[in-house]
Amino acid sequence: MFVALGLMLLGLLLGRLLRGQGWISLPGRCVSPVILLMLFCLGLSVGGNATLMANLPLLGGQALLLTLAGVAGSLVAVRCIRRWLGSPGLPPKAAKATSQDERTL
């Protein structure tokens, strides 16, 4: 976990230093294919784990129910608080100011 966060910070620094270079958008475009590669590898490690595959039908059903219930509860809770969390790129104040500017124009 700390290696992963450290690598991201390193990338962040590198990206900041090289900002404005033409090829700097290339790594961002590689993210989607690499996500697919990671999921393929995750599948390999799940399919290759005999204990996990044997237990999957046995306890997996209960686990799946608990997961879906927990996630569903989270999503309902998120719907309730969504109005207080505007997009961080565009805070509600800025959004309001923009719409006011448009009205005056």
Add this chain to the structure above:
Amino acid sequence: MGGSLPILGCFCAGVLLAWLGVVPAAWLEHDLVLPVLWLLMFLVGISIGADRRLGEIVRSLRPQVLLLPLATTVGTFAGTALASLVLAWSLSECLAVGAGFAYYSLSSVFITQYKGAELGTVALLANIMRELLTLLAAPLLVRLCGPLAPISCGGASTMDTTLPTVARYSGREWIFVSIVHAMVLDFSVPFWVLFFCSL
């Protein structure tokens, strides 16, 4: 836009190939997920660093961000409490599994220790499934419930394994919210799991 189907397809292809035993044994012996994850984090880092809106996004972080881990906690507990009505496990046992928030290594070790291997395996599977669900369904979750949905669904994993997915599908502007969310949950996992195990 990728969508969930190619993601699910790649995962299933991996499971199937490994299960059929047609991949080289070396691929299974070494955990390939971690180095690929590291590459992914590095790439995401570069793409955020090169983003001109970076400073603006960090400055726009407000205390309301802490509402998100709170919502994830309350929602998860409510959902797993409901699920305990139809399961053979008790309320506190179900809550202990839910309190892993996709942090499967830590929560399953604690639960195995305090409640036995059977519930420990359920905890391991349930929390791996939560992480998997986030990775696989992120595009769908964003479309149905907005950019906060994959973050809440990912629980404590949204600052490492599911962070690239959040960045890709919710948008890069959510990345700091995602990290704060995971940090708060990460620290709360041992507390909640031990608390529910002791009930």
